[in-house]
Amino acid sequence: MNVATNPRQLVANDDGEPALVSEFLAADRREPVVHFTGVAKKFGTQTILDKVDLTLRQGEFVALLGASGSGKTTLLRILAGLDQANEGDLRVAPNRSVVFQEHRLLPFRRAWRNVLLGTRFGRNARAVAEKALAEVGLAAKANSWPKHLSGGEAQRVALARALVRAPALLLLDEPFAALDALTRIRMHALVEALWAEHKPAVLIVTHDVDEAILLADRILVLKDGRFSLDIDVSPALVRNRKAQEDAAEDVNHLKHRLLSELGVSTGAQIQ
Structure with a gap:
């Protein structure tokens, strides 16, 4: 302050x-x-x-x-x-993590894989990503491609990607x-x-x-x-x-x- x-x-x-x-x-x-x-x-x-x-x-x-x-x-x-x-x-x-105005999801990665970009969670990676997606209300969208997400959903994936890094x-x-x-x-x-x-x-x-x-x-x-x-x-x-x-x-x-x-x-x- x-x-x-x-x-x-x-x-x-x-x-x-x-x-x-x-x-x-x-x-x-x-x-x-x-x-x-x-x-x-x-x-x-x-x-x-x-x-x-x-x-x-x-x-x-x-x-x-x-x-x-x-x-x-x-x-x-x-x-x-x-x-x-x-x-x-x-x-x-x-x-630190950043969420931009554009979601910046990779179109060739499913939602859960986009959440994990730049991270290393080993064998538990998918479970970690799915938990993060559940927190933003997208548990059912883990396997979706970015092109199948609405603007709000894509931005929620970007938010999950930011928060998964704690x-x-x-x-x-x-x-x-x-x-x-x-x-x-x-x-x-x-x-x-x-x-x-x-x-x-x-x-x-x-x-x-x-x-x-x-x-x-x-x-x-x-x-x-x-x-x-x-x-x-x-x-x-x-x-x-x-x-x-x-x-x-x-x-x-x-x-x-x-x-x-x-x-x-x-x-x-x-x-």
Whole structure:
């Protein structure tokens, strides 16, 4: 929860009174799985990340918001080890998995074999894959070819492939953006249930403010290469956000604040 560009972000405590994030940090002894200090990334003369500091801890569910071109995916790729920063100190847990917007299943491998890509489970491999598929509701699809899966099913296979490695850090790069509205709702519930069961640190990159509020217990906004907001969703809101009537005012206030930071008028859609 350490972002140097915003060290005194206000959140609400259990009594509904403002409290500093640092007060919550004092009681947070979870192991960090990500620790960035002064991380910068440039493409030519263009600065994408401007010496950002970031800590993600075990069990956190963090949403990263930002306009197109703000550096969200670049940051995720650095976390995933798919890209390198130009400078800064980076410490990232080695056991990490990524789910992209595209499922990236190999068309010539059945679902269970796609789950096992890059792993070594020996004689128990198929049983491990089938268990992972059962966790995402696809026990009956283990032998299916990718072309016979719906978009939501293919993305669930990709999620099973990520989780079968028991990652300390799960990175989600707009994984639901290409899905229809009903499938997205189901995927939100599934991801939340799997996170509650396995407790990795999760970072989801999204353009969707509603998605961020629904899933995350912490929300970051990336703007001009820096974190302009680092908001811990208050414990009271986390408990009540599923009860829409009780949480509506708090949710609307948070949504308005995030949209304003992103430069979007209330009620408009982020492009």
